[in-house]
Amino acid sequence: MTLRRLETTRRSFLAGGAGLAAGALAGFPMPALAKNRPVRVGIALPRTGPLALFAEHLPFVMDQVERATKYTVNVGGSDRLVELVIKDTQSSPNRASQVALELILDEGVDVILASGTPETTNPVSDQCELNGMPCLTTEAPLEPYFLGRKGDPAVGFEWTNHFYFSGTQAGGAILEIFGQVETNGVVGALWPNDSDGNTFAQIYPPVLAERGMTLSDPGRFDMPLASYSAAVAKFKADGVEIVHGIIPPPEFTTFYNEAIQQNFIPKVLYAGKTSAFPSALETFGSRAHRLVTEVPWGPQFPYTSPITGQTAAEVVEEYHAASGRQWNSQLGFKLAMFEVLFAGLARIEDLDDPQSVQKAISSISDDTVVGRVDFSKGPFPNTAVTPIAGGQWLEGTDFPLRLAITENTFAPDVAIEAKTLPMLSA
Amino acid sequence: MPDAFLPELLQPLVQALVQGTLLGGYYAIMAVGLSLMVGVVRFINLAHGDMAVLGALLVITLTQGLGLPIFAAILIMLPVMALAGYGMHALLFERAMRGGFLLPILVTIGLGAALQNSMFGLWGSNTRSLGADIGALSWASWTLPGGVLVGQLPVLVCLCAVLVIGSLHLVLRHTRLGRAIKATSTDAEAAELCGVDARRARRAASAIAVGLAALAGVFLAMRGQITPYSGPAQLIFAFEAVVIGGLGSVWGTLVGGIVLGISQSLGGLVSNQASLLTGHLVFLAVLLLRLFREWTAAHGGWRASVRAWTTLHRGRFARRKGEKA
Numbered sequence: 079m080t081l082r083r084l085e086t087t088r089r090s091f092l093a094g095g096a097g098l099a100a101g102a103l104a105g106f107p108m109p110a111l112a113k114n115r116p117v118r119v120g121i122a123l124p125r126t127g128p129l130a131l132f133a134e135h136l137p138f139v140m141d142q143v144e145r146a147t148k149y150t151v152n153v154g155g156s157d158r159l160v161e162l163v164i165k166d167t168q169s170s171p172n173r174a175s176q177v178a179l180e181l182i183l184d185e186g187v188d189v190i191l192a193s194g195t196p197e198t199t200n201p202v203s204d205q206c207e208l209n210g211m212p213c214l215t216t217e218a219p220l221e222p223y224f225l226g227r228k229g230d231p232a233v234g235f236e237w238t239n240h241f242y243f244s245g246t247q248a249g250g251a252i253l254e255i256f257g258q259v260e261t262n263g264v265v266g267a268l269w270p271n272d273s274d275g276n277t278f279a280q281i282y283p284p285v286l287a288e289r290g291m292t293l294s295d296p297g298r299f300d301m302p303l304a305s306y307s308a309a310v311a312k313f314k315a316d317g318v319e320i321v322h323g324i325i326p327p328p329e330f331t332t333f334y335n336e337a338i339q340q341n342f343i344p345k346v347l348y349a350g351k352t353s354a355f356p357s358a359l360e361t362f363g364s365r366a367h368r369l370v371t372e373v374p375w376g377p378q379f380p381y382t383s384p385i386t387g388q389t390a391a392e393v394v395e396e397y398h399a400a401s402g403r404q405w406n407s408q409l410g411f412k413l414a415m416f417e418v419l420f421a422g423l424a425r426i427e428d429l430d431d432p433q434s435v436q437k438a439i440s441s442i443s444d445d446t447v448v449g450r451v452d453f454s455k456g457p458f459p460n461t462a463v464t465p466i467a468g469g470q471w472l473e474g475t476d477f478p479l480r481l482a483i484t485e486n487t488f489a490p491d492v493a494i495e496a497k498t499l500p501m502l503s504a
Numbered sequence: 505m506p507d508a509f510l511p512e513l514l515q516p517l518v519q520a521l522v523q524g525t526l527l528g529g530y531y532a533i534m535a536v537g538l539s540l541m542v543g544v545v546r547f548i549n550l551a552h553g554d555m556a557v558l559g560a561l562l563v564i565t566l567t568q569g570l571g572l573p574i575f576a577a578i579l580i581m582l583p584v585m586a587l588a589g590y591g592m593h594a595l596l597f598e599r600a601m602r603g604g605f606l607l608p609i610l611v612t613i614g615l616g617a618a619l620q621n622s623m624f625g626l627w628g629s630n631t632r633s634l635g636a637d638i639g640a641l642s643w644a645s646w647t648l649p650g651g652v653l654v655g656q657l658p659v660l661v662c663l664c665a666v667l668v669i670g671s672l673h674l675v676l677r678h679t680r681l682g683r684a685i686k687a688t689s690t691d692a693e694a695a696e697l698c699g700v701d702a703r704r705a706r707r708a709a710s711a712i713a714v715g716l717a718a719l720a721g722v723f724l725a726m727r728g729q730i731t732p733y734s735g736p737a738q739l740i741f742a743f744e745a746v747v748i749g750g751l752g753s754v755w756g757t758l759v760g761g762i763v764l765g766i767s768q769s770l771g772g773l774v775s776n777q778a779s780l781l782t783g784h785l786v787f788l789a790v791l792l793l794r795l796f797r798e799w800t801a802a803h804g805g806w807r808a809s810v811r812a813w814t815t816l817h818r819g820r821f822a823r824r825k826g827e828k829a
Contacts, residue, residue: 305523305779308520
């Protein structure tokens with residue numbers, strides 16, 4: 079399904095591009111396009127493999143951008159066509175590194191975009207840094223992006239730019255949500271033996287203690303775990319009322335089903351990597367109501383796309399109509415990636431000088447559909463932090479679930495819609 | 505909660521044993537097909553887990569896409585997958601097996617990769633589950649005396665495992681086809697001399713194995729969620745259950761699955777991390793024990809073997825000393 083959609087879109091896009099070029103050759107009033115070489119943009123995305131959900135919105139967003147811009151941008155005083163070269167990282171860091179190199183050496187691109195977890199952004203960025211290629215990435219929290227690449231906050235990277243929310247702020251938003259519900263403050267941890275799980279196991283215990291919360295931690299575990307009955311038993315014995323998990327949907331389903339079987343319903347249930355994706359929660363029916371999540375972007379965000387002129391809510395509405403599927407935050411960031419790209423391209427003085435391209439991208443301070451992206455202010459050099467809110471899933475009308483914003487400490491522009499409610503017991 | 509029936513200290517232990525046994529039932533269904541393949545066809549199908557996922561995805565399409573009741577969907581899917589198993593053996597494995605011992609294994613690795621990516625192409629990468637189609641069954645539970653809670657679905661899966669393995673046992677013992685399969689697994693050449701069509705027996709075993717893998721996949725999709733890439737992880741557990749239970753033994757696989765399930769849940773009492781580790785350690789221990797027994801059997805019992813080993817090494821040690829001097 080996804081593949082077929084992507085194919086048609088790419089083909090129709092190429093056909094559109096060819097049509098434009100033909101128009102220019104035939105002497106229609108577009109002489110600038112014929113004279114100036116196009117801007118070549120490489121895109122590295124996980125289009126197949128376990129991370130493929132990060133490429134799901136690309137066809138829709140590409141259609142949007144095409145409609146609004148016809149892939150034409152004014153660079154250094156003349157209109158130029160933007161050519162996209164899309165490569166599949168196959169969800170593998172090694173492959174991501176390889177396709178980045180192909181884009182640089184074989185495709186002769188001017189700038190590279192990459193998106194979708196540190197497994198994609200980090201190898202592509204590293205390759206660009208080595209080869210002096212301007213690079214723009216998103217959809218990996220700032221810390222695993224920057225520190226995962228062994229970046230020095232005092233120095234930073236020369237060629238790579240990144241925008242997304244900060245993991246620290248997301249963790250903080252979740253803690254604020256925990257505080258909104260009346261509980262005994264006992265937090266059960268489901269932190270697996272991977273980089274995210276181990277990071278939380280290091281950082282979270284002192285933060286919880288500071289807030290007067292106690293921790294019930296059954297220890298790190300390797301996934302897939304066939305049964306969470308031991309963790310559930312420990313949570314019951316320790317009187318856990320809040321569960322904080324960093325586990326993907328298949329693991330969460332196993333855990334949650336076993337928890338309900340054992341009559342264990344915490345008052346607050348959070349599962350990073352799962353609870354932000356409504357498609358992963360629908361299988362639970364009404365049991366998914368009142369799960370809490372961080373919200374990197376959503377229809378409630380009061381921002382407008384500089385490319386399409388639509389508000390976040392309008393983008394979501396059109397996506398629902400076009401795809402029949404429910405939005406998730408990746409939609410906003412895919413669009414924002416193009417918005418930042420176009421804002422950067424418009425500032426380029428000399429397209430043939432990579433230094434000038436990098437300078438143009440790193441100097442942007444523009445409003446996008448996910449908030450303001452300003453690479454000069456980020457916690458690390460050449461990074462921009464975007465707002466992160468918190469929310470809770472409630473019963474929906476168009477789709478089984480609807481998100482209510484309940485927390486906005488790190489996203490003050492986003493209005494709070496409700497107070498976090500405790501989960502319904504059995 | 506204190507309970508008159510069970511002392512409080514024992515309760516987690518009993519709970520772990522019960523949950524482990526139920527989990528073992530699921531492992532056994534996943535493993536029994538693999539065991540049959542190892543025993544009869546004599547090679548390991550590394551795409552076994554991917555077949556399971558394929559079966560689950562077919563059922564998901566039949567129920568969620570076409571609106572069939574789940575039971576009907578399973579009844580349609582099983583013969584389709586069995587037929588696929590038969591065809592795969594006839595078209596792929598038989599040719600590969602002519603190329604020696606390693607080739608069929610390599611073929612199944614390739615088949616697994618091809619299956620995973622074809623499933624991704626057809627169904628996309630979203631996680632899918634049958635949880636919504638079985639309603640409350642995925643989380644409903646019964647309370648046993650002593651306050652032990654058992655999930656209804658795990659109990660059903662475990663009963664199903666006993667049923668499946670029991671009927672497989674009966675089929676192997678009391679039908680013509682079953683006897684042909686058993687004869688082929690004991691000695692293919694001798695069986696052929698007695699008029700058994702070993703090729704047909706192998707194809708039938710392959711059909712049963714793939715059908716059972718698909719059934720296990722359906723249970724996996726009921727317990728949790730699957731993606732086109734969920735298969736390989738399941739293969740490891742199935743493989744461990746087969747080895748613990750004894751290669752090629754049908755009832756042994758049920759025992760193996762339950763031993764694996766109990767080891768994992770007892771390990772989980774210590775810590776989450778110990779859960780999978782304990783399972784792997786039990787698997788390694790059984791494997792070493794089997795190798796040791798085979799070795800001792802070849803040397804006239806374990807007493808004789810130990811004696812032989814010590815004398816051998818004493819001699820070697822003395823020689824080395826002599827060299828130094």
